[in-house]
Amino acid sequence: MAAERLTPLEIMTRLVSFPTVSRDTNLPLIEWVADYLTGHGITPHIWIDPDQPEKAGLYAHVGPEIEGGVLLSGHTDVVPVDGQDWTSDPFVVEERDGRYYGRGCADMKGFDALALWALVEGHYGALSRPLQLAYTFDEEIGCTGAPPLIVEMQKHLPRAESVIVGEPSMLRAVTGHKGGTGFATRVIGHEVHSSLMHQGVSAIMEGARLIEWANRRNADNRAKPPTELAAMFTPPWTTCHVGMISGGTAHNITAGECRFWMDFRVVPGETPAQWEAAYRAEADRVQAEMQAVAPDTRIEVEPVFRVPGLVPEPDGAAESLVRSLTGDNGTHVVSYGTEAGQYQEAGYSAVICGPGDIAQAHQADEFITVAQFEAGHQLMRDLLARLAA
């Protein structure tokens, strides 16, 4: 007996019912998707993260076993609902007032559902070019799940010509975003009574040198005329930011420890790696001064995330495809990082285009309008027709 072909709404309802908050497992969702694909005669490739076996990604291919197809990519994780005031159960899709409510409906299980629907339809249709699906994980905690999955996929699937990352863009073609990288920084000082502070090293005051370095970089970056690429972004320069800091034990003891996060949002044309190198060089310089006073002091700079920027590709395959499908010829860039930059770094032509509004992402009562979801459905039909031609 052939498996049932679910509608996009039925699929979204199933996907939302799995509470795949990034800190928790996504295996039940992946297993359900794998069973659904298998039931339709499509081979699911599951990649389990060896470092956290409760997380997995999935990829699949339909159509001829050739290169040159389209890859639809979405993340399966969602942000928590803790402390949010929801009108209805966040993990049950509910239609009210022309909207589908549920955690992930906009970001981005609505797109995930449409992509899975398209894959099954493509399997039963007569595609002359392949369609591929990738489901990633840990996107919401720094886009750390996609890179190893991309490596696996490149080993096992014919290479796609275009990658569409379906982050909510109101189905506009978003062709650029800043890169980002962040570092957990730990300064280890040398404790003495503050009356003798010349013999000690205050981790807080040394940490402050690094933070002041960030302030100077922000001022320098802002003062420089932006490149043409950078000028598309708000603000059109790389920003350095410390959003959390802690340290010290008493007002009259030089601080033995200071911890903070240093984040960079990097305009295209500069790279997260360059900013990491600059930050490490400054940390080394400060550390040398600290160790001249007390050799047991040091600065530890631990990378937490690194997301390459997405650089617009005016003649790129992905951008051209999405522009011709949506009719959108505007220039759109966003200031948040996505997996599209990681696909591009891995050599793919990549673009962001998905239904729903990023303004609803991560909110209480997250929703996608029925109209956007239907427009996304139409986009998938048009894509299938394109791949069949």
Ligand SMILES: [Zn+2]
């Ligand atoms: Zn997202």
